[in-house]
Structure formats: structure tokens, C-alpha cells
Amino acid sequence: MEIAVISGKGGTGKSSVSAAFATLNKKVILADCDVDAGNLYLLFDPSVEEEEVYIAGHKAVIDYSKCTNCQICKDYCRFDAISLNNNKIVISEISCDGCFLCSRICLENAIKMIPNDKSRMYSGSFRNGKMVYGRLAPGEENSGKLVNMVRNKAKILSEKFNLKTIIIDGPPGIGCPVISSITGVDKVVIVTEPTISGLHDMQRALDIVHKFSLKAYVIINKYDLNSSMSSEIQKWCKTHGVIVAGKLVFDRNMIEAMVHGKSITEYNPELKISIKMIKILNKILNH
């Protein structure tokens, strides 16, 4: 079973919920699909058993010994990446999309496409199973392809080690990396918080989940920071047929657990919030 944890809005507690999921009794495969700003490695300090290079597209580079300044490439580039600066053709690394068109149409063969090969995927063991995570190099396009690579690896490990449950910690937002994180999973958990932004972004996240006809469960985190907003979220979910799996209070122990490199349930299973967390997660697992 694959369970993905997403939120729309960042910072609602996705990774804390994923970490708790990953440390319930049964051993699991944990896939950190927030390849742009993943953090679960901080809690689980996984061993690196395999490392793979991920090519995050290409960048066009000019060979000035061949460039005749004809500017044809400039006219063809739709990303405004090519400009004339002091009578010299310049390609902006930030704007270049890596489409190869300039390198194909250049009459002098003066444009080379260089692969962005700084991104990595890692897999290894952590204290409750196997873990796969990606590291997108700074500024690279977060296209979801690295997310697919992480998920594929997670599936391979799942079969190899006969660990049936895959927990996917997703990125914020609703774009390509989120779509890649949720396509084909069995259950999607949406972690929200009782703020106007939390409600709005949860609705956007649910739109994307429903577009792919997936089953969603909402967890309202830090619900007591604004109880009336929490009720509003619950009411909204009820009228739209969305299951609210449970509510969690704001508890500083959640941050203390993180500081100690543990999930909340590992940090102190006796805490009220840990007991509640376990109850909610089991409810989602067994629903």
C-alpha cells in the first residue's frame, strides 16, 4: 500500500505526520518526495547504500570560438534566455529551459547542451525499514521526474524486502512534483492547519487529488490555535464528502521531537498527542 502525505500549504506538519507513519510498529519503505527541500533524513539519518545521478535537464552553452553572432538562436528561443550583450550573444542560465532548439538550429554548431548532473537519489536503511530520498541541486527544475525515480526505487525495495507499506512524504504546492507524488497511490493524507491559507490550500490540494480520483483523508494539525477555523474546515469537508481523519493540538513537543531527531511517537509515546497521532494513523491505514 502506498500512502502519500501532502498539504498544499507548506509548514502544516507533513513531515512530522510522515515521520510518525514511518515509525508505527510495522517496518516500512519511506520515500521522501520533497526532493527540493526534504528533511526526513534529519530525523532518520539513513545509511546510504545506493546513490544514483539524476540528470535535471540540460543548459545551453556557447562556444565563442565558433559563434559568428548571427543571432538566429536569439530569434528562435522562446524562453528569452538569449540576448545580445556588448555585441556578444549571452545565454542566461536561469532562463534557459534546456529545450535543445538553439543547439539544433545553430549553423555553426556553436551551442553545446551540458547536462545538469548535480542532483542525486539516495537509498538505504533507517531504523524502521528502508528509505529513499532525492536531492535536487540548488535552482534546478523540480519537474517531478526525480520524484518518479524515488517512487520507482521505493517500489523495487518494497518487493525486494517484502515491506508492503510505502509512506510518501510529498512536497508543498499542487504542481508537477505533487502530481508525481500522488499518481496511483492508494491513499492521500492532506495535512492542514486552521488558517485561512490552510483552508484555501487544502481545497486546492483536494482539487488535484480528486482530479486523479484518489482517496483523501484530512488531518487538521494545531487545531486549537483557531478552533472556529477548525470547525469551518470540518464543516467544509463534511459538505464536500471529505473524510477528516482527526485533529491534533498544537504541542511544542512536536518541535522538541524534531530537535531530538525523532518522530513524536518515538520521542514520547505516552504523550496525549502521540496517542492521538497513532489513533489517527491507524484509522487511515485500516479504513
Next chain:
Amino acid sequence: MIKIAIASGKGGTGKTFISTNLFHTLSKNNNYRVTIVDCDAEAPNAVAFFESEIVRETEVTQQVPVINTDICTFCGKCHEYCNYNAIFILPPMKIIEVIEDLCHDCGACRVACKFGAITEKSVSLGQVTTFAVNGKPSLIEARINIGVMSPVTVIKSAIRQIDNQSDIAILDSPPGTSCPFVQTSASADYVILVTEPTPFGLSDLKQSVETLRIINKPFGVIINRAGLGNDSVKEYLNSENITLLLEIPFNKKIAVLYSNGKLVSEANEKFSEQLLSVFETIFKDHGNSSN
């Protein structure tokens, strides 16, 4: 004009909180014409903090290829030119399809086709909406449609719509350190990184710093929810010699105001003054850029 991007690697650290309150603080001061651009096109929220009305809405589109199968010879050249796997072709079966979701609007397939079988059509990616706050058109929102893969085109379009007459533009950036963040930061003169004093906050802050150093943008840091977590963020800033612009202590009252879509700078004059002084510090050193 000075453009200031408010960004953070980790989500939920308070980007929109800082952006909206800074906008409110600077707008109160009648010396400045201020624009706020909500660049978090996947999950835009800034507009919820203001009484506003829509002034203008523009559709952001991209071109995608349309293949005329009567003319197409199934030679496969367009498929070969497409670096995004957006053209699916089975020559023996005479099948060719465009997968519009994967198309990046680069135009390579049209160049590839020597038979004139490819034309283009527009498809919507999202909207850029300008709102009037207190009667002044000063809030620009980027919003992608559900299912659109990349927010970058819509973000760029929103930034282009900033009125030249503005003195200050505040860019509320999307989270992360990849393309959408870089596009937003690249068009700014200065970047304020908002973080929280936790291990997750620190890890993502380090990545943001690394990225901003690569693209050579000046930046400073605001620590939000100070008092939670530990001191490792401050130690990091000290060791890297990074400017700490402001610390905002964790305070349930702030959290509750924000959750209701209220501006803290309206209720708390001291906070407003602190933001103003952060702005003035930045403006003194970076206000004369021509970005």
C-alpha cells in the same frame, strides 16, 4: 523601484505573513507606492488578508502543437526534436499524439517539421489578477490552473505586470529552492529569507543560501517563531556572517491573528515599526539598483 522577494526553502515559515504585513506597513506610509505580487502560484493566499476588488484579470497561456495528420508523414522528426517527450508517435500504426501536459512551449517541433503539418493553439495555464487595495491597484496574484505542471510562466507574467510607477515591489515567493523560487528571486534586488529555529528550518535555509549565492543575490534572514526549537539557526548565521534582519518571537496571539486573515502590523504598532526599519536598512544599501 526596489524589488524585494520574501522567500524560504521550507514552507510555512511565514513568507506570506511577512509579505502582507510589510506591504501594509509600507502602504500606510504615503511616501511610497507599493505593489505586492503573490508569486506562490500553486497556493496563493495573500489576497485573503486585504479588502480588495478585482481590477483586471488576464489569462496566461502557452502554445502547444496541433498536428495535422492529413499532412504528417510520420517521419518522427518532431518527436526527435521534442526534449520533453510530449509527442507520442507510432509510425507503423500512423498514430501521433501531443501530450499537452508535457509540452514546454519551446517551438522545436514546428522547426523540425519540414512538411508544415504542425500549427499551434493556446492553452490556459492560469491567471494573473490585479486587485485594488484601498482603491489602489496594488496586489497582483499569480494562480495556476489545477493540473498545470509548472508555475514559472504564470509567475513571470505576474512580475511583468508590476506598474513601473511603483517605488517598492514585494514578491511573495513560492517555497523551495528550485526553479519557481529562482525565477522569483532572480527578478528581485534583495531577498528576505524567512526561517524558523528548527532543524528543518535550518536545513532548508542552508539550501536557500547556497542557491542565492550561486545566483549572486544579496539577502538577509528573518527568524520567525523565535523561542521554539533551538539556537542552531543563529549559530549558523553567525558563522556564515549572514545578516539577521529581525527575530519575531513565537506568540499565540500572532498565530491567531494570522489564522483569521488579520494583519498583525495593523494591531501591533511596534511590529509595524520593526518591519519599517528592516525595509529602511535594505533600502539604504540596495535601493538604487536597476533590476
